[in-house]
Amino acid sequence: DSGVTQTPKHLITATGQRVTLRCSPRSGDLSVYWYQQSLDQGLQFLIQYYNGEERAKGNILERFSAQQFPDLHSELNLSSLELGDSALYFCASSFRQDNNSPLHFGNGTRLTVT
């Protein structure tokens, strides 16, 4: 158990809808990362937060947004959903924000857009 909690585990919704994915980082970790992994694809970095502030951004679509709250949990909001957004969404956390700090991943939210 990595200590990172993601909810929900599964989400099925229709095109055009909006969903919110939630992540609770490992106790004591200040940095949260979001990744997208489509079928047989690699891990695509979306965005990173550190202690409530955005630190880095990958190729995150404008329809997607995220935030990290004062209690350090994070939410990823996906709107105007398309079929191609169906994927596994992972959250990871680390204690520091530097490049050598190991990442601890949750078990992901599987999003299916129909």
Added chain:
Amino acid sequence: LAKTTQPISMDSYEGQEVNITCSHNNIATNDYITWYQQFPSQGPRFIIQGYKTKVTNEVASLFIPADRKSSTLSLPRVSLSDTAVYYCLVGDRWSYSGAGSYQLTFGKGTKLSVIP
């Protein structure tokens, strides 16, 4: 950016020791080497991290030569449950992808298949 190169796939029989080598010729002085394991439909799991020489934990060993231009993840006596994708990451995981955005790159990893 410290680019890494590792084999796309490897096969091994149960009970054998598996060594997966990762090349990172332009590793920087402050960079650590970190390995992750990912099972299908699960998040990657941190396995081991090292800076130089040898690191061992309950799961694996990591061998790093003096020049640090490569590293080898060693899995002792693999079982079917070790079938997974293994990723090697080196320190500076960030790469600029244009228009102000950065990628925290994981690469494609090595798909290890353990055969009965």
